[in-house]
Amino acid sequence: MEKFELHILGCGSALPTMRHQATSQVVNVREKLFMIDCGEGTQVQLRRSRLKFSRLNHIFISHLHGDHCFGLIGLISTFGMLERTADLHIYSHPDLVNLLQTQIDYFCKGMSYQVLFHPFDPKAQMVIYDDRSVSVETIPLRHRMPTCGFLFREKPTLNHIRRDMIDFYHIPIWMINRIKEGEDFITEEGKTIPNSWLTIPSAPPRIYAYCSDTAYCPRIIEQIHGADLLYHEATFADSDLVRAKQTQHSTARQAAQIACDAQVKRLVIGHFSARYEDEKQLLLEAQEIFPHTVLAQENLQLTI
Structure with a gap:
């Protein structure tokens, strides 16, 4: 079976803690690396993961909150110091182009490679990347600003x-x-x-769904139905449901309900609020609804 892996680089929320890094992860599809979100500290975590920088050519940004994109300029600069030559493709809300291009022009003059932007509308479900191995489509979510998740669909292999x-x-x-x-x-x-x-016959194509950040959003169930692995934010415990609604985030119980209704095979929850010293209560709440749940943690690797 061809390689299809998820590497968690960071699974914390907006407020930095000593326990978790800001949100970022890498999907390895047949030795091609795709990054999802790039919070502060991502490049250090990428080093710790021992993944090859040279195989990372595509970065998908779910939304323009800092804990999901503040690590981009540092990563771009480091790639320049490593004398990278391959183009780097960034897929995001159109506003990121203006925000990041100014920093690139100031801090990264004379780079040996190009950063190419691919703007998309986070409110629309669409395929934004496609090759012989995998396609990536957006999953419109509910948050305080335009936000989407990403669905990775593996292409069928030959018999x-x-x-x-x-x-x-x-x-x-x-x-x-x-x-x-x-x-x-x-x-x-x-x-x-x-x-x-x-x-x-070859093994059935696999699907990975990434959903962060979002309030409880049942309309995504049809799109992610049957996914082999779902990453869903679980910022809060059920006791903080009021706060979850105010900030348009999900509780662990709500994440598990989405996984259950979508009949996914496995659920990994993350984007934990800094208020919890131990996320075990979030895990237990989710497992009451969906037993096949695990906690995200830095350097966790899951085979899909």
Whole structure:
């Protein structure tokens, strides 16, 4: 099975603490790295993760609150000092272009690579990235400013050809990929061997959904339905529901309800408020609704 991993770099909320870094994570799809959000300290966490800087070419910013984007200029500057040459693509609300370009022009003159911006409307559901391995689409959310999550859909892989059939029918190397793509095989005697005899279906494509920051938002359920892994913010405990509504964030119980209703396979909760010394109460609240829940933590790696 091809690699599809989630690396948590930071899972705290806006107020810095000694326990958590600001929000950021990296999705590894077949050794291509995609960053989601880039709070302060992200580049240090990226070092600790031992992920290769050179394989990170795309950054997706959910919204323009500082704990989700204040780390961008530092990361861009570091890439310049490393003499990066590959373009860096940033996908975000259109306002980020003006906010960040001024800093790049002032602090990062003469860089050896280009930063390319791809603005999108966070209020609209749309595909904003697509290649042979994965597509990324926006998930419109409910927050105090235009905000979206991101849905990573893996592309189907080719069927697997059976080694015993290659040997039995003496299938030449040049035919192997064609058979993986669905062709039958015709022997030297003219007999047609059905493709279904020769191949094993590949694993179903996987889906990862990222939802932070947002108030309880049931309209996303249809879009994320059946995801293999859901990251959903759980800033507050249920006892702080009033505060969650005021700030348009979610409680752990609400995150779990979304996961349950969307019939996802696993849930990881994060974006924890600084008021909690121990997030175990958030985990227990979520697990009452959705048992397959884990707490996000720095340097946590999850295979999807």
